[in-house]
Amino acid sequence: MNEPDLSIIPLEARSHQGTAAGVVTRLAASSIDGLAVGAVLIGSYAGYAAFLFVVDPRRFEFPDLALVLDVAVYLTVLVLYLAAAWSIGGRTFGDHVMGVRVVTLARGPLGPARALARAALCAVFPMGLLWCAVNPRRRSVQDLLLRTMVVYDWLPRRSGSGQRS
Numbered sequence: 065m066n067e068p069d070l071s072i073i074p075l076e077a078r079s080h081q082g083t084a085a086g087v088v089t090r091l092a093a094s095s096i097d098g099l100a101v102g103a104v105l106i107g108s109y110a111g112y113a114a115f116l117f118v119v120d121p122r123r124f125e126f127p128d129l130a131l132v133l134d135v136a137v138y139l140t141v142l143v144l145y146l147a148a149a150w151s152i153g154g155r156t157f158g159d160h161v162m163g164v165r166v167v168t169l170a171r172g173p174l175g176p177a178r179a180l181a182r183a184a185l186c187a188v189f190p191m192g193l194l195w196c197a198v199n200p201r202r203r204s205v206q207d208l209l210l211r212t213m214v215v216y217d218w219l220p221r222r223s224g225s226g227q228r229s
Contacts, residue, residue: 077216081216081217082217084201084214084216085215086196086197087193087202090164093156093161097145101141102138104141105138113127142183143180143183143187147180147184151174151175151178151179154217155217159214164216165215165217166179169212169213174212182210185205193206201213
């Protein structure tokens with residue numbers, strides 16, 4: 065890493081650049097992502113309810129919420145969000161806030177298939193993320209199965225040529 069790349073990283077964080085992220089950082093990033101997806105879905109519900117109100121205000125009733133359907137929609141949106149973010153830039157909004165990136169063991173970007181598989185595993189088995197607290201290399205169950213890792217990375221994402229963009 066050259067000096068111009070390091071200049072954008074705070075002095076205190078430079079020693080952590082590229083090292084594996086711990087459980088607290090990863091839980092914080094995951095919580096931010098979960099809240100963001102929830103906020104989008106609540107906003108969508110409110111928008112749909114407002115549309116129904118505008119169309120027929122006299123007969124308006126809030127749309128019914130079915131728990132099983134709501135959970136299925138939440139998990140589907142979460143998986144799509146995580147997979148898209150990890151395959152495009154290696155990080156979600158929560159990852160960006162916490163300064164981490166999901167990469168392959170070779171430190172490369174995740175492809176769409178691996179990103180989708182990792183997203184599905186994270187949504188269906190979120191407790192697997194806690195394994196990074198006891199794993200000496202700070203890798204979760206999802207990381208072990210898919211040969212990925214989460215590292216501290218405050219730099220802009222890599223372009224296809226391996227250069228920073």
